[in-house]
Amino acid sequence: MENIILDKLQRPLRDLRLSVTDRCNFRCRYCMPEEIFGPGYPFLSSDKILSFDEMERLARIFAALGTKKIRITGGEPLLRKDLPELIRRLKEIKEVEDIGITTNGSLLKKFSPALFNAGLRRVTVSLDSLDDQRFNQLNGNKSNVARVLEGIEAASNVGLKVKVNMVVQKGKNDQDIIPMAKYFKEQKHTLRFIEYMDVGNSNGWRMEEVMTKQEILDLIEKIMPLEQIKPNYVGEVATRYRYIGSDQEIGIISSVTDSFCSTCSRARVSAEGKLYTCLFSSKGFDLRHLLRSGESDDAITKKITDIWNHRGDRYSDERANGHSNNRTKVEMSHIGG
Ligand code: SAM
Ligand code: SF4
Ligand code: SF4
Numbered sequence: 001m002e003n004i005i006l007d008k009l010q011r012p013l014r015d016l017r018l019s020v021t022d023r024c025n026f027r028c029r030y031c032m033p034e035e036i037f038g039p040g041y042p043f044l045s046s047d048k049i050l051s052f053d054e055m056e057r058l059a060r061i062f063a064a065l066g067t068k069k070i071r072i073t074g075g076e077p078l079l080r081k082d083l084p085e086l087i088r089r090l091k092e093i094k095e096v097e098d099i100g101i102t103t104n105g106s107l108l109k110k111f112s113p114a115l116f117n118a119g120l121r122r123v124t125v126s127l128d129s130l131d132d133q134r135f136n137q138l139n140g141n142k143s144n145v146a147r148v149l150e151g152i153e154a155a156s157n158v159g160l161k162v163k164v165n166m167v168v169q170k171g172k173n174d175q176d177i178i179p180m181a182k183y184f185k186e187q188k189h190t191l192r193f194i195e196y197m198d199v200g201n202s203n204g205w206r207m208e209e210v211m212t213k214q215e216i217l218d219l220i221e222k223i224m225p226l227e228q229i230k231p232n233y234v235g236e237v238a239t240r241y242r243y244i245g246s247d248q249e250i251g252i253i254s255s256v257t258d259s260f261c262s263t264c265s266r267a268r269v270s271a272e273g274k275l276y277t278c279l280f281s282s283k284g285f286d287l288r289h290l291l292r293s294g295e296s297d298d299a300i301t302k303k304i305t306d307i308w309n310h311r312g313d314r315y316s317d318e319r320a321n322g323h324s325n326n327r328t329k330v331e332m333s334h335i336g337g
Contacts, residue, residue: 003301004066007277007311013304014235014265015069016062018055019336020080022271026104027140028128030167030196030203031332034140037202050273052082054291056089058269061301063095065308067267071100073336075271078107084118091119100124102165102337106143108151112158122161125152128168129176130183138173152189165253167194168211174219177211181220185248192238192251198319199279200331213239213254226250235263259316267308268335275304276335278313282327 005013022044027034050058059070070090077083083101090099101115105125115123127148129135135145156162166173166180177193184191193216198205220226226241229249237260238251254260268276273291274284285307290300 003064003305005305005308007308009262009312009314011263011311012066012265013062013267013308014067015071015267016059016067017071017073017266017268017336018059019073019075019269019271019334020055020077020083020086021049021075022334023079024074024076024104024333025079025106026076026142028138029140030138030169030205031200032140033202037333044272048288049271050269050288050291052086052089054273054288055086055269056093057291057297058273058287058300059090059096060093061297061304062267063093065301065304068096069098069100070096071102071336073102075333075336076104076106077101077336078103078111084111084114084120087115087118087120098122102126103151104139104143105148105151109147109154112151112154112160115155116158116160120160122163123155124163124165125155126165126167127152127180128166129173130179131176134173134176152187156189163190163192163251165192165194167196168216169196169209170211170215171209174211174215177216177219178223181224181250185224185243185246185250188248190249190251192253194253195256197255197279198329199337200329200333202331207256210256212257213252214257216252217241220250235260235265255316256319259314259320261314261317264313267304270330270334272334274334275307276330277307277311278315279332279335279337280315280327280329281313282329284330 024032100122102124128138130145132145152162164184168174180191196210225244227244229240229242238253240249240251242249273288275287276284
């Protein structure tokens with residue numbers, strides 16, 4: 001039986017972001033800069049990473065606590081061996097209404113058929129520029145635009161609904177906003193612009209580099225007028241807009257200038273099985289230890305309920321009010337956004 005749990009701010013636990021690996025084949029400067037995540041970086045060894053059995057068990061426990069959506073992320077989730085098998089298992093959990101995956105797209109062409117056959121129906125692809133030189137500056141010289149676009153095309157061709165995420169940094173890729181908007185309008189894929197965030201401890205974030213939601217809107221509206229449209233559901237992170245005279249939409253995720261903590265219903269579990277109640281948490285709770293020490297589902301359920309009941313996280317709201325502190329934060333590549 002479903003047992004809805006609420007945190008201290010009356011927010012339910014509706015979404016689970018499951019990171020399946022802390023490794024990635026890109027080195028995006030805003031997430032895993034090469035000088036920190038270089039050859040000597042202590043990535044998790046395979047015995048430290050949750051198995052599919054453990055992930056499925058946790059997913060069932062979260063589903064019984066009201067979780068309806070699961071997003072698979074990383075690192076780069078398509079580096080995890082046999083990922084379609086995990087999707088197939090998660091699809092069998094009847095309370096889970098929606099499963100998504102966020103990927104850098106570099107391996108999507110290869111895996112699209114298997115992902116679709118496993119039951120996946122939508123995918124979010126991250127792409128920050130259509131210009132090869134800039135794209136490579138952003139991703140640490142690890143790929144090229146054509147490869148990601150081929151991945152998007154392959155995904156779309158097998159029947160996966162594609163959304164594209166673009167993190168915008170002022171002075172780095174703001175000149176790509178219009179080309180990206182035009183291209184994905186034509187391709188009929190929803191493009192979502194993400195304000196650059198102060199996640200982790202290694203990206204050297206500065207407010208001056210944030211291209212704000214309003215600045216992005218102003219730029220696009222000069223060329224392609226937009227109208228705001230209703231959210232699909234309470235707690236949707238992107239504000240939605242439609243190009244006037246078309247049914248194509250875009251979204252803006254404005255975590256910095258227009259935060260949405262009051263409706264945040266997301267829990268994150270890292271590849272090593274730590275539970276984080278906020279993208280900007282300093283510490284996670286070790287669920288792997290519980291899973292591997294013979295604890296019952298009831299005991300794990302009780303622990304997760306207790307953690308959620310005590311949750312008061314609202315980092316982005318606090319940042320907007322000038323109250324965020326200089327805490328050490330979990331790295332984005334551990335919990336996957
Ligand atoms: N590797 C996959 C990918 O890039 O799609 C999944 C993991 S990645 C950490 C998830 C999302 O977080 C990506 O869309 C990425 O662009 C976004 N991201 C990473 N660092 C960010 C930052 N500093 N600010 C905003 N978004 C960020
Ligand atoms: Fe890898 Fe995604 Fe982070 Fe880029 S944003 S380094 S692709 S995990
Ligand atoms: Fe949720 Fe934390 Fe982001 Fe606020 S800052 S929306 S609580 S993850």
